[in-house]
Amino acid sequence: MINNDSIQEMMDRINQLRKKRNAVILAHNYVLGEVQDVADFVGDSLELSIKAKDVTADVIVFCGVKFMAETAKILSPSKTVLHPVAAAGCPMADMADVEKLKKLKALHPGAVTVCYVNSTAEVKTEVDICCTSANAAKIIGAIPPEKEIIFLPDKNLGANVARELGRKLLLWPGFCPTHMRISAEMIKRKKLEFPDAVVMAHPECTPEVVAVADVSLSTGGMLRFARETAARQIIVGTEQGIIHRLQKENPDKMFIPVSEQAVCPNMKLIELSDVLRSLENMETEIILPVDIIEKAKGSIVRMLEMSK
Numbered sequence: 001m002i003n004n005d006s007i008q009e010m011m012d013r014i015n016q017l018r019k020k021r022n023a024v025i026l027a028h029n030y031v032l033g034e035v036q037d038v039a040d041f042v043g044d045s046l047e048l049s050i051k052a053k054d055v056t057a058d059v060i061v062f063c064g065v066k067f068m069a070e071t072a073k074i075l076s077p078s079k080t081v082l083h084p085v086a087a088a089g090c091p092m093a094d095m096a097d098v099e100k101l102k103k104l105k106a107l108h109p110g111a112v113t114v115c116y117v118n119s120t121a122e123v124k125t126e127v128d129i130c131c132t133s134a135n136a137a138k139i140i141g142a143i144p145p146e147k148e149i150i151f152l153p154d155k156n157l158g159a160n161v162a163r164e165l166g167r168k169l170l171l172w173p174g175f176c177p178t179h180m181r182i183s184a185e186m187i188k189r190k191k192l193e194f195p196d197a198v199v200m201a202h203p204e205c206t207p208e209v210v211a212v213a214d215v216s217l218s219t220g221g222m223l224r225f226a227r228e229t230a231a232r233q234i235i236v237g238t239e240q241g242i243i244h245r246l247q248k249e250n251p252d253k254m255f256i257p258v259s260e261q262a263v264c265p266n267m268k269l270i271e272l273s274d275v276l277r278s279l280e281n282m283e284t285e286i287i288l289p290v291d292i293i294e295k296a297k298g299s300i301v302r303m304l305e306m307s308k
Contacts, residue, residue, distance in 0.1 A: 007034065010272050010273060010276050011038055011272070014038055014272075014276050014279060017276070017279035017280060022057050022058040022059060023061055023082075024055050024061070025038060025275065026040065026041050026042075026048050026052065026060060026062050026063065028043070028048065028063065028064035028065075028068060029044055029219040029220075029223070030064075030239040030241035031063050031064060031241055032272075035270055035271065035275060036241075036245060043219075044218050044220035045118070045133070045134070045218075046135055047220050048068060048071075048072070049071055049075060049132070049304065050304060052072035052076055058079065058080060059079065059080045059081075059279075060076065060079050060080070060081045061082045061084065062083055062286075063270050064270075065088050065093075065264075066083060066086070066088060067117070067118055067120060067121075069081055070121040071117060071121075072286070073286040074292075074300060075300060077293050080282070081285065082284065083284050083285075083286055084283075084284070085270045085274050085284075087266075088267070089266055090118055091177050092118050092174050092177075093120050093123075094120070095173070096119055096153035096172055096174055097120075098122050098123055098126055101127075101152065104150060105150065108150060108170065110147075110148065111148040111149060111150045112128050112147050112148070112149050113129075113150045114128065114130075114131055115127035115129070115131070115152055115153075116132070116136070116151075116152065119153055121296050122296075123152070123153075124296035125296045128299060129299050129303055129306075130302070132218065132303070133157055133203045134218035134220055134307075135306070135307045136157060136203070137164055138306065138307070139307075140161055140162075140167060140169070145167070149169045150169075150170045151170065154172075154174050155171040155172060155173055155174060155175055156176070156203070156207065158172070159171060159206075159207050160210050160216060161203070178262055179202055179205045180206070182209055182237050182258050182259055184206070184212045186258050187235065188212060190235045194233050194256055196231070197234060197235045197256060198231040198234055199212070199213040199214045199215075200213065200217055200225060200226075201215070201216050201238070202216070202217070202218070202219070203216050203218070219242050226249070226255075231253075232252070232254060233256065234246075234253060234255050234256065236256060237258045237262075238262065241268070
């Protein structure tokens, strides 16, 4: 077990190297608390994409899963983007591939292809526009109603947005394994245990889960809701990593995880020692072909422009 002195030593060394390398550390709300605490900025996918685009540092150390680091490289191709643990991938992102997408598009000529940012750089080259859980409804709602829409790779986010907007979407059969572990029955049991609590659920959860929650929000939305609600007890239906920040920002409130099983093993792969090693050795650098960057960038930039 790493003691507090060792943690402080690592943080001190990270701070020295951050200055030396002119680096910025970006972290997702789901990563380990110790990594969130050393980051320059912690956020959801949309917030991190905006930050990656606007960053002025020479080096971006991205603490999240691989598609997030790839997105940062696409938006800031002149920067050195480091992903501390190369094995930290996203199962949902891997559920969609370019060749199958091309075949689906050929069967639906004229359809608008909307891709959740939780996807590979290669897949992003074949879509019209990206979205995040924070802006999916806004982006899909802006597409003319007569247009057919292909939505990938998350069937749950797509189904939840479709129900919210009253739109029909052609859904790719992908999903987040972590959010699929959360069931409506789990939420009902927690509500019986904590009758005064409000329930937040992430839109990557199934429509059945979202239906029994009080609100369905991205992680950034959850953080805002937690600050603004008068409720003192909040049941959290998403990956447990966010509870570190929720509790840190709202020490007077109680946050209750829906399930102890709602843990993304890939998000938890990056530890403080990995951030230090990444800065020391400048590894692992995200390298993408120029044509992939050029083709994928348009769909992400369109998303950011529509999110303003």
